Amino acid sequence: MRHGWLAAGAAAAVMVAGVAAAQRAPLPAECRQQIMALCADRMGGGMRACVRQALPKLSDPCRKAVSERAAQRAVPAGARELAYGSDARHKLDLTTPPGARNAPLLLFIHGGGWAIGDKRSGAGGKAAWANRNGWAFASANYRLVPKATVEQQAADLANAIGFLRANAAKEGLDPNRIVLMGHSAGAHLAALLGTDPQYLAAARVPLSAVRGVVLLDGAGYDVARQANSGPAIVKGRYEAAFSGDPKRQAALSPLSHAVAPNAANWLILPVASRADSRSQAQGLADALSKAGARVVVKAVPQETHMTLNRSLGEPTNNATADVERFLASLR
Known part of the structure; x- marks a missing residue:
């Protein structure tokens, strides 16, 4: 037995x-x-x-x-794995629409509590969906806690964007039409890149090249608030990623940087059943709107933290149509 x-x-x-x-x-x-x-x-x-x-x-x-x-999965069909840096985690998968020339780029950032996760398990079937809608799609790995800090993770992802922009002509990409999409901890990192300009600036990426940001059920936009209000398992993961230092927690909170300049366009999608995600989403949205960004917040019904991301791009997913409309508005 x-x-x-x-x-x-x-x-x-x-x-x-x-x-x-x-x-x-x-x-x-x-x-x-x-x-x-x-x-x-x-x-x-x-x-x-x-x-x-x-x-x-x-x-x-x-x-x-x-x-x-x-992480041991084979390269997805139609994708190419490219190295954007020297570390083993400095890799991304890129798929482009057939005959792509000057295609806008959707860059996906996986979640995993800043400590686990992978560009392939997190991306699911989004590449084919993005390509059908005329978008190139990249999913990037980044170094993980505790071997790297959250600051280094944001720098890794900024360098991935810089690499794609530097190779845009060869890959058929538009270097100035990039949308960041992140799920969970990846949503925090996408929001940090879209609000704190130091990371993109260090990678020689103008903030204007990031035309939009899509956040899938993140709850870490105000790090200190989330770290101090969740269950013990959440507090442990936040402390491992951000330490207990209030200054560092604030420095890594997208809400702290939501004064201008920010990425211009945002779609924030918390799961309707998660009060913490909804509250954090609205707090960030209010600050971004006050600073002049265009922000849409929609609590997604009948999805969980996992299904919202896993099935995004499928017609049955309750956020697919909203994301498609948002992307179409940036073409």
Whole structure:
């Protein structure tokens, strides 16, 4: 019986990473056990969705193990992996519409609590959707906490943008029509790049090149407020990323930098069922609007923190149409 239980856990782990188990080492037994403890009742169906929902509940070592497996995925069909720096994490996947010339670029920033995550597991099927709508699509990795600081993560992503702009002619991109899209911790990083000009300036990227920012269910725009109001697991992750220093927390809060200049156009999409995400979204939106940016905030119904991102681009996702309208307004 025990062997069958572990085998089922291994199958669940394969669903998490999305590739055949033969291609990679299996998840540790402890992680398979955690997954099955959360999703054992879904063996008859719905296991994949359950595993995705369970990820935030896994222990940090298991979340990191899942992230590392995801990083071993093959390059998605139609994409090319490009190195934008010297670190192993300084890589991005780029897909462009057929025959692209001067295509606008949508750059995706994955989440994972600043400590885990990967450009492929987070991006899902967004590349094909973006290409169908005339946008090139890039998904970038960045160094992770604790090996890197949040400041270094923002610098990594700014350098990724600088790299894409420097190679825009070769890749068929418009260097001055870039939209940043981030999910969860990635939403925080996208918002930080769109409000604090020091990171883009250091990468020699004019703020005007970022035509818009799309934020998917972030809750860290005011770091100190979120770090001090959430459950213990949230407080631990925020302290690991931002420390307990109020000055550093403020310096890394997009809300602190929402005075002009900012990126000009914003679409902020909290999940309707998350009070903290809705509150943080509205607080940032109010500050950005006061500073002169065009901001749309919409609480997305009938989606979770995970499904909002995973299925974005599909017609059934309750945010797809809003994002398509926003992107079309920037063409």
